Amino acid sequence: MFQEKCAGCHTIGGGDRVGPDMEGVTALRDRDWLVRFIVEPDRVIAEGDPIAAALLEQFGMPMPNLGLTEAQADAIVVYLEAQAGDAPAPPPEPPVSVTAPTGDPDIGRDLFSGASRLANGGAACIACHDIAGVGALGGGALGPDLTQTHAKFGADGTAAMLANLSFPTMIPIFGTRPLTPEEQAHLAALFQQTAEVGPPAQPVGQLALAAAAGAALLFGVMHLLWRRRLTAVRRPLVKG
Ligand code: HEC
Numbered sequence: 001m002f003q004e005k006c007a008g009c010h011t012i013g014g015g016d017r018v019g020p021d022m023e024g025v026t027a028l029r030d031r032d033w034l035v036r037f038i039v040e041p042d043r044v045i046a047e048g049d050p051i052a053a054a055l056l057e058q059f060g061m062p063m064p065n066l067g068l069t070e071a072q073a074d075a076i077v078v079y080l081e082a083q084a085g086d087a088p089a090p091p092p093e094p095p096v097s098v099t100a101p102t103g104d105p106d107i108g109r110d111l112f113s114g115a116s117r118l119a120n121g122g123a124a125c126i127a128c129h130d131i132a133g134v135g136a137l138g139g140g141a142l143g144p145d146l147t148q149t150h151a152k153f154g155a156d157g158t159a160a161m162l163a164n165l166s167f168p169t170m171i172p173i174f175g176t177r178p179l180t181p182e183e184q185a186h187l188a189a190l191f192q193q194t195a196e197v198g199p200p201a202q203p204v205g206q207l208a209l210a211a212a213a214g215a216a217l218l219f220g221v222m223h224l225l226w227r228r229r230l231t232a233v234r235r236p237l238v239k240g
């Protein structure tokens with residue numbers, strides 16, 4: 001369950017990822033607090049719990065409510081406790097599989113922009129995310145710019161996140177419509193490419209040009225119409 005639901009954002013002894021490293025967390029926190037936090041982090045945060053508030057500030061995003069029961073959360077805490085025991089350390093966990101098929105950034109770009117459909121019917125990423133080099137006017141602003149995702153989370157972090165898009169806003173869409181392994185690989189390849197290219201150029205210059213051209217065109221049209229109307233009034237007057 002940890003590998004499936006948590007490893008996208010947490011490691012055990014592998015350092016902070018999207019959320020904090022879970023190594024030693026069972027010694028650091030009260031057991032009941034941990035179970036409750038895993039079951040309903042949104043509630044704990046909303047209640048103004050000081051630990052949760054500090055973590056939220058440190059990591060800049062809230063841990064999503066993953067819909068676990070108390071029994072499931074308890075089982076995960078038992079697992080975390082076992083990892084922390086001073087029994088001979090278990091072999092380090094393999095990072096979430098990165099052995100997925102190698103992706104093609106161009107196919108990834110089509111999936112991102114919606115030019116190709118996602119096999120399981122998820123929404124195109126561009127609806128909510130911007131990324132360098134996709135779409136003349138950029139993507140949606142609801143989610144963060146993904147240009148630097150690969151630079152920020154590394155290949156493993158990116159692969160893990162794509163395998164399990166468990167972000168609060170995305171769960172309703174992708175919870176039941178996961179990306180296929182091929183789609184994950186293509187998008188990962190795209191992220192790797194954009195991280196090397198840099199942040200998207202703001203389309204402000206293009207927009208300003210388009211606005212100026214539009215204004216000039218309107219001015220021309222008005223000028224023509226207006227002139228005709230003036231002569232239509234003036235000629236009969238002069239004749240008269
Ligand atoms: C989408 C990313 C994400 C997923 C998935 C996720 N977490 Fe978190 N988690 C976070 C973030 C971010 C924080 C720190 C901010 C906060 O507390 O809200 C956090 C904090 C925590 C903490 C508190 C750590 C401390 O130092 O007290 C625990 C415990 C935790 N997560 C356990 C889990 C478990 C168990 C799962 C799987 C059932 C899980 N998380 C899934 C992002 C995630």
Ligand code: HEC
Pocket residue numbers: 061112122123124125126127128129142143144146149161162165167168169170173179187
């Ligand atoms: C309905 C809007 C929506 C769609 C569609 C969407 N996302 Fe997201 N995504 C978000 C939001 C909002 C966040 C920020 C976390 C949150 O609030 O849930 C996010 C966060 C992320 C993150 C974490 C980025 C970070 O820096 O923390 C990744 C990676 C991501 N999305 C990838 C994707 C991919 C890949 C697709 C397309 C397959 C996609 N998203 C489609 C809304 C969306």
